[in-house]
Amino acid sequence: MTLITDVRLRRILDSRGNPTVEADVVTESGGFGRGAAPSGASTGEYEAVERPPSEAIAAAREHAVPRLVGEAYAGNQREVDSILRAADGTDDFSEIGANSAVAISMAAAKAGADVLGAPLFQHLGGAFRGENFPIPLGNVVGGGEHAADATDIQEFLVAPVGAPNVEDAVFANAAAHAAVADLLEERDVPCGKGDEGAWAPSIDDSEAFEIVDEAVSRVEDEVGFEVKFGLDVAGAELYDADSGAYEYSDTSRDTDEQIEYIADLVSEYDLVYVEDPLDENDYEAFAELTDEVGDRTLICGDDLFVTNTDRLSDGIEQGAANSILIKPNQIGTLTDAFDAIELATENGYDSVISHRSGETEDATIAHLAVATDAPYIKTGAVGGERTAKLNELIRIADDAT
Template identity: 35%
Template sequence: MTDVAIRKLHARRIWDSRGRPTVEAEVTLSDGTVERGIAPAGASRGTREAVDRRDGGKALGGFDVQGALASMREEIAPLLIGRDPFDQAGIDAALIALDGTPTKERLGGNATVAVSLAVLHAAAASRGLPLWRYLAGEEAVMIPLPEIQIFGGGAHAGRRTDIQDFMVMAPKAKSFAEALEVTAEVYIAAGRIMAERGLLQGVADEGGWWPAFSSNEEALDTLVTAIERAGFTPGEEAAISLDIAASEFGKNGRYVLGLEKRELDRDGMAEYLLGWCRRYPILSIEDPFAEDDAEGLRLFTAAVGDHIQVIGDDFLVTNVALVEKAVLDRSVNAVLIKVNQAGTVSEAKAACEAGRRAGFGTIVSARSGETEDVAIAHLAIGWHAGQLKVGSFARSERMAKWNEVLRIEEALGSKAKFAGLGVLPLGARTSSSALGNVAL
């Protein structure tokens, strides 16, 4: 029991990294603690994830959030007042019941996630604890292995490439700080290569270089060249991670590659991606098939699963029931965790825990429309996720989160344990150098 209670909820419209409206929840506790939570927004979205409540119409491109703010003021605030802020599960269950829809569409997933995060921040602050420590309790924690975007594509860059994220991971890094240094060198080298070729056209939504390539393979070739230019061996100090986001261009077993102006069936898409796995040092692939193509995912994971992490994002939408089904079906071997995709902190935590129990890779992730809220850096550590995906090595809404992990690693000192390659669900947890040439 506690004498601390929620005294006030203030709903505020603020702006995300794309200059679109979003909602901020500010929670005041009876002990004077005041903390905030902010809802991010995705561009590529699974059909089963929590739905943002947007106003539509002409104003602000239809993205205004006055309806979501009204939900917070008129329905959620009365629900919260007087409640125990340390009962996160109870508060989130009450939000879910109040909304009453599978995808939070009535109140708005943006409203529920902002409130859920604000309560979590306030509870940790009231106890005088960093959020990661509040979540982990007395347990030892692990600093996550980062996946960091170098080129942004797909829905994050006007569909200039079919593939959404071309990222690097540092499998041999001994610390988070070292992993960021490796990434910084690759990011700088990639920008210089683009400039030399007359292809430098700014950055995409998540801060990765805007792709100006003639094919998807050209982006991969350029990324390998950037790794080499930075002084690293591809697949050793720096390996490739891809977010295919196949639901954006695939449906009913058919995949339309706009950049290359061709259409592939499931088998053709499989061979397309398996060819990349043979030729490039790929360590991780997210959503290689569309969310409605569970069979494609299952077959692909069976082919590469001992060598490559296969992540479900749109396919699993941070839903514990879908994660548990994927464990039984062996359709993927890793799950992306996005709090706003679930709509509450507790639901996202349940999905993460289900993945960890099954030996899946678990990756806490940001969204393309981000904010200065650094909660996900703490969630990745406090939930023992092992991996963190924030976007690129540019733009302050991204760097705020990378820098927050740096501070936590420094604060832990000799107790800091960096995740490294061992957190990936691979059969052979050794060097990634052979991954690009594995026989599939």
């Protein structure tokens, strides 16, 4: 029934107005699935390769589509994904592009779910999923590679840790986003938004900390449950290999100073989450920081691990970080993303399922988070391509009760 009978690929727009790859998968019994690849701006050095969409589509049509049509079953995700790997023939999807691969992989999963008549999260995670929902990390202030002339730290992320359900959590993040706008207005700071819908004011990081801290306590008073915050430092973007230091607009910190700076921020603001506080090549510094504050906060590897089980194994061995960011397009297929989540879970690392700064309406990651019992999902706070995932979480929760 789930035998794949057609795979169509096309270029569509992403949220930055750039082209990206969309895939449709059709099965023998009329099952249908559609997936679209997201795209990063602050990409990790070790990510799978995103090819220009028209090249990725041409290469996938030549190498992957003929091996899938009439051959593979959409209900068998591992089979589909291993065919994608074999058709590509490289370690990093540089032939068909990780963008074609991930779009087909997600479309096949949805077609499989469609034939089975099950929600995607259940097809991926099994009958016992749907009880637990991830805490959404909502980006309310940002800069770095996502906005010019804004904060050095890439993302200030609200974490509604005490929310009784996912709907309240999602609305708490939207309220924090609005509270930040009020606070900026009170301070006469004009500003627009960055790529992920976060406010991108031209202020330094210390003022951003003050504002987000205040916004979070205002929302906490309003909603009556605990709301904390965290960061994506995107340390690799700040690190300058020549100077061996993290270059901020107003100062420069060597690795030891960076570790102390982050540890102090964790204490001062009671941060629950810190992503990529250090350079993507520095497992040792990650291990040192994790040793210092890992019992109080999540230290998450994004560019460090790039959803790759080999890199995660190295990190586990060295005690670097205590959680992993999961971005299916960083590695190319849902199977690879699942394997990374499983390896993380087996070793006591939490998984945080994540969007990219360039996104589409595709909501697969909401299902992926529920399917894997992930404690957190990072997918913005506002903006259509972000609310596509947040609203899908609300719908999944609504259907489950």
